[in-house]
Amino acid sequence: MKKKWNNHIRGRNPFQLLFLFLLFMLTVILAVIFCNIPEKSSVLEAGIVSMQNQSGVNSPVTAVLLNFRGYDTLLEVMVLLIAVIGVWSLTKATSFGNTADISPVQLGVVHLLTPVMCLVAAYLVWQGSHLAGGAFQGGAILGAAGVLLLVSEIPWTHAVPALVLRIGLVFGPLIFTGIALYCLWARGGLLDYPTGSAGWLILLIETTCALSIGLTLALLFAGGRPDENGSEGDIQ
Amino acid sequence: MITTMLYSLTGLILFGMGFYTLIIHSHPLRKILAVNVMATGVFLILVATAYIPVGQGDIDPVPHAMVLTGIVVSVSVTALALIFACKVQENSNLDLLRKRNHRKPMKERGL
Numbered sequence: 513m514k515k516k517w518n519n520h521i522r523g524r525n526p527f528q529l530l531f532l533f534l535l536f537m538l539t540v541i542l543a544v545i546f547c548n549i550p551e552k553s554s555v556l557e558a559g560i561v562s563m564q565n566q567s568g569v570n571s572p573v574t575a576v577l578l579n580f581r582g583y584d585t586l587l588e589v590m591v592l593l594i595a596v597i598g599v600w601s602l603t604k605a606t607s608f609g610n611t612a613d614i615s616p617v618q619l620g621v622v623h624l625l626t627p628v629m630c631l632v633a634a635y636l637v638w639q640g641s642h643l644a645g646g647a648f649q650g651g652a653i654l655g656a657a658g659v660l661l662l663v664s665e666i667p668w669t670h671a672v673p674a675l676v677l678r679i680g681l682v683f684g685p686l687i688f689t690g691i692a693l694y695c696l697w698a699r700g701g702l703l704d705y706p707t708g709s710a711g712w713l714i715l716l717i718e719t720t721c722a723l724s725i726g727l728t729l730a731l732l733f734a735g736g737r738p739d740e741n742g743s744e745g746d747i748q
Numbered sequence: 749m750i751t752t753m754l755y756s757l758t759g760l761i762l763f764g765m766g767f768y769t770l771i772i773h774s775h776p777l778r779k780i781l782a783v784n785v786m787a788t789g790v791f792l793i794l795v796a797t798a799y800i801p802v803g804q805g806d807i808d809p810v811p812h813a814m815v816l817t818g819i820v821v822s823v824s825v826t827a828l829a830l831i832f833a834c835k836v837q838e839n840s841n842l843d844l845l846r847k848r849n850h851r852k853p854m855k856e857r858g859l
Contacts, residue, residue, distance in 0.1 A: 528772055539764040546756045549797075557808050572809035573816065581813060588817040595824035599831050648820050725820065732827035 568710025570642040577646060578714045582703035586692060589685050589721055592728045596681060600737035614664050622664045629657040637722045641711065647684075647718040647725060654726025659733045674738040677731065684724025688717050755796035762789030776833035780826060787822045791815045 560572055560580065567575035577585050633653040640646030661669050691713055692703045699706060705713050766786030770779055794815050798808040 531771055532768065535764055535768055539760060542760055543757060546760065546793075547753065556810055560809060572807075573812045576809045576813040577816065581810075585813075585817060588821055591821050592824050595828045598828050602831050602835055646816070648816050652820065729820075729823065732824055735827070735831060 566707070566710075568705065568712075568714055569640070571640060571644065571646075573644065574640045574646050574714065574718075578717060579703075579705065579710060582692070586685075586688055586703070589688060589724070592725060593681060593685050596728050596731055599732060599735065603736035605734045605736035605738060618664055619666075622660050622666065625660065626657050629653050629660075633657070633722060633726065637718050638715075640718055641715060647721040650718070650722035651725025651729065654722060655729025655733075658726060658730025662730060662734055672738075677727065677738060680727045681724060681731070684717075684721035687720040691717060751801075752796050752799050755799070756793050759789040759792030759796060762786070762792065764789075776829075776836060780829045780833065783829070784822065784826060787818070791818060794818075 560576060563580070564570075564572060564575060567579040569575050569579070633650040636645040636653060637647060637650035638645075640649075695704045695706070696702045763786050766782045766784070766789060769782035770786065773779065773782070794811040798811040800807055
């Protein structure tokens with residue numbers, strides 16, 4: 513047993529062992545810090561609770577996401593857009609195969625599931641104003657529906673014009689930026705929603721962003737820019 | 749309190765394991781997976797700090813909002829990193845993706 517352990521140690525680079533040791537120390541130090549964190553400071557939470565009725569939504573998470581820290585969310589939507597731009601500038605989309613190779617059971621399931629997934633996504637976005645839910649959850653479901661369509665090689669997914677995809681990608685971020693700039697012009701603060709209309713502005717942002725996020729995730733899965741002559745993933 | 753500690757420490761261990769793989773292994777796919785495991789550890793820690801036992805008030809929404817956006821951003825980062833890894837494989841002679849193991853078998857080193 514001991515010999516086996518020695519062999520195990522000797523087979524490794526000394527720097528590897530050093531790194532393992534340092535990493536172990538880091539983990540222990542962080543664990544000690546975690547153990548000594550004082551009971552949660554509720555300053556932030558109390559602030560959120562007291563401002564909740566001004567935020568226009570009843571869900572505290574959505575209020576933080578799109579009102580109190582709206583600037584952060586705006587930048588994260590931009591990160592998604594930049595990721596797609598990065599992927600598109602590197603590769604062209606590849607086709608997975610032929611519709612004829614897909615089993616009829618899978619096609620049937622996709623035809624049943626896609627409308628249901630769109631419905632669930634819409635419900636999640638709507639629910640975001642008072643319960644758990646919102647643009648990112650709805651967008652994730654939409655993205656999953658898009659991935660399902662791509663995997664099943666549904667013919668019309670290859671016939672979507674590239675321009676439509678591009679407009680769909682920037683739709684959510686543009687509406688979000690537009691509302692932010694409107695607030696800057698009308699109220700003097702970026703994303704400082706006018707009193708009373710915060711609720712429907714947040715719903716508008718969430719709906720458009722959910723569409724764009726869903727499209728973003730599906731296109732990231734497609735893994736490349738659409739063909740220039742208009743059809744996505746149609747190569748050779 | 750115990751629950752929070754348990755989840756936080758699990759997240760910390762996940763972070764450490766991911767960090768180790770990120771530094772030690774040379775294969776790009778392993779590095780991408782390692783970054784994902786690290787991110788999962790951080791999300792677990794953040795959600796654990798927001799945890800409050802049922803019936804003792806509301807959850808802390810700030811970490812939840814951060815994790816929510818973080819997950820979607822980490823998915824897009826993974827996609828971009830995978831494309832980069834494919835490009836590295838296509839444009840280099842290193843055969844990074846074909847190399848099965850970064851360690852040579854013991855016999856080849858004369859041990």
